[in-house]
Amino acid sequence: MSENYNLSKLRTRLKKQIEQAVPEARIDYCLTCGLCASGCPASGIEDMDPRKFLRYLVLGQDDIILQTNWIYSCSLCQRCKYACPMGIDVGRLVYEVKGMRPVEDRPKNLQKSCDLQKAGNSTGIPNDDFVWVVGDILEEIHETEPEWSDLKAPMDKVGAKFYLNQNAKEPTVEPEEMVPLWKILHAVGIDWTYSSKWWDGANYCLFTGDPEDWELTTRLQAETVDDLGCTTYINTE
C-alpha cells in the first residue's frame, strides 16, 4: 500500500451503509490476521484480496471498493468466512457491493443470465424447447437401447414425490448428459417429475447482487414445486 490515501475525512459512508444492510457484518471485529487472504484463491487478482477489501472499507476508501472488478473474481464461496476466527463473511460484504454497481455497469452476460432467469431460465430458450429436447432424447434411447425401452422422463406430473431440475446447460448444450440421471432414477424406481414451467437448476440472480431478483426467482421456483405437490425438491448440483 504505497499510495497515499485520503484518511482526513474518515469517509466511511460505505461501511456504514453495509452495516445497516447487514447487521451481522462485524467489520470492526477484523483482527487483520490475514487467514482470509491466505486461503483465498482470488487473492492478488486486481491487486485485491479479502483482507484488503475489508481494510479499504474500514479506512473509508469507498471509491476503490466501488470501482474494483475484483467483486467479479470473488465467487462468494465463503472460504474466508470459514477460516475467519471472528466469523466475518467478506463474501456477504462483496454481495452488497455487487448490488451497488449500477445495472448498466455490470458485466452484461451475468446480468443477462439473471434477467433471463426471471423470465423462466438462464439461457432464454423457450420452455417448449426443453420439453421437446427431453422427449426427443427419450425417444432416441427407446429406439437404440432396448434394455431401457421403459425409461421415463415425466413432465409436469402432479403429485409426484420428487421434483427434479437440471442445469440449463444440459438441455441446451449436452442433452445426452440428462440420460444417465434418468437411468439412475429409473433403476431406483422413484416417482419424479420435471416442470415445463421451471426446470433450470441454476440461479444467477444470486450473483448480480439484487436481493429482490434473487427472491423473485426463488419464489417462482417454490411456487412451481408446490403447485406440482412434490414433497422433495432434488437439486442436481
Next chain:
Amino acid sequence: MYATLEGLRRFDIPHKFEVVSIISLYAQWIREGRLKVDPAWNTEGLKFSVQDPCKLVRQSLGDPVADDLRFVIKSVVGEENFIDVWPNKSNNYCCGGGGGALQAGFVDNRRQHGKTKFDQLQDTGADVVITPCHNCHTQVKDICDHFGGKWQTTHLWGWIVKALQR
C-alpha cells in the same frame, strides 16, 4: 443448491417441500441397496479425484454431503481408485468458476483464480476429476486445458450408470 436453500431462508419464502441434493440421495440409495453399483468395470484402475462444490458443501450441507460424495465415488470406481485433494470438503478451495465468474467475463482473472485449483488437482495425478456442479465442470475443464493438465473432467452420473447393476 445454495441459491435455493439460502433464498428460501433469507426471504422467508413459504414452501411445502424439503430441498435435498442428488448426491445425498445417491449415497442413501446405495446404502439401502436400491441403487446397486459394482466397481468391477474399472479393470484398468482409472484414478479419480473430485471437486467439492462450494455452494453444495461449505455453504449448504457441509462435510456430510462431501462424505456422501466420496462414498458414492468409491462405491462406483473402487475405493483404491479414489485420490482425495488437500484441503478438501468444507475447507476446499473454490474452483473460480462460480459466483457468476464464468458469465462475467474477465477470463484472465478467472484463470488466475483457477490456478490454485489446477495445482491442487494436478497433485493428485488423477485420470478423472468428478465435478458435481456445472460451474465447476466448465471451470475445471477450462483450467485443465489452459494450464496443460491431462485429466478428464466429468459429471458423476455417467460413472454410476457404468457401474449400475440391474
